[in-house]
Amino acid sequence: MYAAELPTLNLVIGEALRILAEKERSETQAPSSLTVHSKYSHWACLTEGTVVRLDRLQVVSWAPPGHKPPSLDGFVVTRDSFVRSQTTTSTYARCCQYKSVTDDTKIYWQYSRRKGWLKPWKITIVADDSTGLSRDQIERVLDHCRFYRFLTIEVALDFGPQSAVNREFVKRHAQFGKSRRRAQTR
Amino acid sequence: MHKQGEMRVLYYGGRKSDKFVRCYSKPGLGFRVELELHSGLLRHHQISTLEDLRYLPQLIQPKHFQFVDLDWVKLKRYLVHKFGAGGHQILVCAQSRARSIRWVLRYLRKNKVPNPHRFLAPLPMNEAITRALSRWVRQF
Numbered sequence: 222m223y224a225a226e227l228p229t230l231n232l233v234i235g236e237a238l239r240i241l242a243e244k245e246r247s248e249t250q251a252p253s254s255l256t257v258h259s260k261y262s263h264w265a266c267l268t269e270g271t272v273v274r275l276d277r278l279q280v281v282s283w284a285p286p287g288h289k290p291p292s293l294d295g296f297v298v299t300r301d302s303f304v305r306s307q308t309t310t311s312t313y314a315r316c317c318q319y320k321s322v323t324d325d326t327k328i329y330w331q332y333s334r335r336k337g338w339l340k341p342w343k344i345t346i347v348a349d350d351s352t353g354l355s356r357d358q359i360e361r362v363l364d365h366c367r368f369y370r371f372l373t374i375e376v377a378l379d380f381g382p383q384s385a386v387n388r389e390f391v392k393r394h395a396q397f398g399k400s401r402r403r404a405q406t407r
Numbered sequence: 408m409h410k411q412g413e414m415r416v417l418y419y420g421g422r423k424s425d426k427f428v429r430c431y432s433k434p435g436l437g438f439r440v441e442l443e444l445h446s447g448l449l450r451h452h453q454i455s456t457l458e459d460l461r462y463l464p465q466l467i468q469p470k471h472f473q474f475v476d477l478d479w480v481k482l483k484r485y486l487v488h489k490f491g492a493g494g495h496q497i498l499v500c501a502q503s504r505a506r507s508i509r510w511v512l513r514y515l516r517k518n519k520v521p522n523p524h525r526f527l528a529p530l531p532m533n534e535a536i537t538r539a540l541s542r543w544v545r546q547f
Contacts (some may be wrong), residue, residue, distance in 0.1 A: 271535055273543035275460075276441060350436065356547050359457060371454065375443045376463060378472075378536065382437040385532075391417055391430045391440070392507045394474040394530060400420035400428060402509055 270381035274353025277375035281340035282366035288341070290317040290330040291365045295358075297322060304331070311335040313343060325349040326358055342366065353377070425451075426471060442472060460547065464540035468533065475527040477501075477511060482526045489520075 292298070296319040304316045313331035320327055331343040344362055348354040363369060380386035392402075419428035425448035433439040444466070452466050453459065482501070486494030497518050504510040508527075515523035 270437075271539040273539045275543075275547070277443075350433070356457070363457060370446070371449050372446050373443055374449060374454070374460070374463070375441055376467065378440045378442070378539065379433065379436045380438045380440070384437060386438045386440075388415060388417060388430065388432065388438070389506065391438075392509075393505065394476055394508060395419075395430070395440070396473055396475050396508065396527070397419045397428050397442075398426065398471045400424070400426055400471075403418040403421070 270384060272379045272381075274348065274377045274379065275374070276348050276353060276377040277373065278346045278354060278359060278371070279373035280344050280363070280366065280369045280371055282342045282344065282369040284332070284341035284367075286341070288332075290332055290342070293319055293328070293361050293365075295322055295361065296320065296326075296328060306335075312339060321349070321358070324352055326352075326354065328362065340370075343372075428472075440472070442467060444471075461544045464537065464544055468537055468540060469529065472536075473533050474530040474536075475508065476530055477505070477508070478526050478528045482515075485526070486520070 290301075298317060299320045300316075300318040302316060303314060306312075312335055314333040314335055315331070317330040317332065318327065319330065326349050327347045329345040329347070331345075332341065334341055344366070346354060346359065346362060415431060417428075417430040419430075420426045425445050427443040427445070429439075429441045429443070431439055431441075444463075448466075449455070452462065454462060454466070479498075479502070483494070483498050486497050488494075490497060497515075497520075500518075501511050501514055504514050512523045515526075
């Protein structure tokens with residue numbers, strides 16, 4: 222009896238294996254990355270209005286002993302004052318603040334160092350939110366600096382209001398290398 | 408007391424690490440992702456002069472910022488192959504955590520799926536970001 226049923230069973234198993242192989246082949250032919258891509262292809266056009274801006278720049282620089290911050294073209298000094306120590310380690314005693322005459326760009330020029338291991342000048346350039354920093358604005362500052370070094374470069378990517386990018390989207394899809402999201406502690 | 412809107416900012420990295428990221432909604436400009444690159448990272452990539460800023464796009468993308476999504480088909484195939492019927496359960500639980508990529512990856516790691524980042528696929532919108540970065544370099 223078993224011998225009579227064996228060819229039928231072989232046929233059924235063969236058919237099942239063929240169906241499985243076909244299914245596997247069809248999945249391989251349509252790469253999964255393409256599936257993901259087609260799902261979000263309509264968002265690709267929504268990010269077209271993305272604008273990149275240089276938002277903030279921080280440099281330290283050497284300066285001759287006792288040199289005061291220079292006057293800068295296109296900027297006016299709004300304040301030049303003593304700065305009280307913010308932590309237990311005092312850093313720079315004075316800060317000269319500049320403001321652009323054309324936009325909202327601000328420069329904070331820290332000088333009169335309190336520790337010998339600090340560089341004589343620490344300069345922070347904060348861009349206007351809508352325009353970002355231009356090369357010309359940075360060059361105006363760096364012209365006065367010798368042996369400068371970048372401490373911080375802040376790049377802002379603005380995704381327009383009609384783009385798909387929002388807080389939930391970033392949580393769901395953004396990857397910043399190995400950096401992990403910080404928990405909201407407060 | 409929280410300042411208004413403070414809780415809506417997403418932070419990645421740390422102030423004392425190589426990179427610190429803030430993501431928040433900016434009125435009038437849409438949604439802003441701010442990447443603060445610190446001196447360690449800049450020094451490592453030899454960005455020391457104003458001319459070197461043109462290398463920033465290569466530094467930022469894709470290593471330090473990109474949009475990705477899980478390749479669910481590939482993941483499902485892997486889970487079914489490795490765990491059999493139990494794989495479906497893991498997949499369903501992973502999908503329920505899909506609103507945060509970090510949660511999904513952590514869940515998969517805990518459930519004996521090593522290196523789950525291999526199931527991540529970059530989204531096509533990354534190309535728009537690359538173009539925006541290139542445009543900025545050209546105009547700078």
